[in-house]
Amino acid sequence: MGPKVIQFDTERREATAPALRRVTLIVPVYNEEASIALFLARLSPVIEEASPLARIDILFVNDGSRDRTERLILAEAERRPGISLLNLSRNFGKEAALTAGLHHAAGDAVIPLDVDLQDPPEVILLMIRRWLDGAKIVNARRNRRDGDSWLKSRSAGAFYRLFNAMAERPIPRDVGDFRLMDREVVQAIRQLGERSRCNKALFSWVGFETEEVLYDRPARAAGETQWSYWKLAKLALDAIFSSTTVPLRIWTYVGMLMALVSLVYSLALFVRTLVFGIDVPGYASTVILILVFGGMNMFALGIIGEYVGRIYTEVRQRPLYVVRSHHIAESAEA
Structure with missing residues (x-):
């Protein structure tokens, strides 16, 4: 008896081979x-x-x-x-x-x-x-x-x-x-x-x-x-x-800090008035305070507006x- 011959079914192997990933x-x-x-x-x-x-x-x-x-x-x-x-x-x-x-x-x-x-x-x-x-x-x-x-x-x-x-x-x-x-x-x-x-x-x-x-x-x-x-x-x-939401959170901390500074400054003015009496208020310091706080408020409102605008975009649910x-x-x- 001659040697046993093993035949491979090439068509079957190709059919069962895994396809290339795409x-x-x-x-x-x-x-x-x-x-x-x-x-x-x-x-x-x-x-x-x-x-x-x-x-x-x-x-x-x-x-x-x-x-x-x-x-x-x-x-x-x-x-x-x-x-x-x-x-x-x-x-x-x-x-x-x-x-x-x-x-x-x-x-x-x-x-x-x-x-x-x-x-x-x-x-x-x-x-x-x-x-x-x-x-x-x-x-x-x-x-x-x-x-x-x-x-x-x-x-x-x-x-x-x-x-x-x-x-x-x-x-x-x-x-x-x-x-x-x-x-x-x-x-x-x-x-x-x-x-x-x-x-x-x-x-x-x-x-x-x-x-x-x-x-x-x-x-x-x-x-x-x-x-x-x-x-x-x-x-x-x-x-x-x-x-x-860190930009919003930052302004929470800024608001708390400014409130604390304002309280301290108010107490200092109150004590100073009690001790030294009333003096003529300074025009320059008043204008500076108004400009600084006004600018900060506008900047904070701008950040809030950015988030509100995106909320408006999301709730419309347009494609x-x-x-x-x-x-x-x-x-x-x-």
Whole structure:
């Protein structure tokens, strides 16, 4: 009798082999017609290199662009597999566009990134490997910010210090929206219904096992940034006032301190009047007191107004965004 021959059923093995896990890239865009082709050309070799590890698809979120951004993405979707497009009815802002992407992304993990290539696509490979090793969140920390001006870099550092000094849950410094999040993390974030959002703070609030990769942040590859200093300041205020009540608590302490100082000063004036009699009151000291207390009151009312305005936004329960159309890639439906 000859040796026993063992035959392998290759078709059965292929059918029962575990499918590759899927990663969805969420790319908010607003008037980025100059960046679309460059972004996809840079991303293509990364997708090819990642193919043994995970299957990558792209979800563009068009935040009401007024240029040719939508047409260019649809044209690319016809030539390249795995590109979907979510069109919002108008410009709702990046935080809303990113939230829409999180609600519509179908991957086992998601990675938000900018189309301007300041988030290098090559870092995606490092994130995926950390994720497959068990991390639920993989943050991309900016090691260098060569693409940012001196003022923007310094103001960003000041924001992180101020926010982390007040917030109940700090956010990692120099980490933007560019990170990988497991499906479990995304499901937790979807349950958060804030209208005044800072997604970076929400990403940190949900917790989960977190790891980190470092990268150097370059300058924009094309186009112009849509973030003015006014918009950045508004985002910073949204982050602070939506994540902590410390500013209100501070003014409670300030009010208590000023009440104590006023009581002591009143007692001192009373004793002085009893001992030395009544003198002519000083005009300068009266004006100074009025200006100081008036300014402090206005500042305190401004902080209260910030919170009241956000309460008004929340109680109206308007949707964070409105979808005009959704073009889903065939491979994304699988």
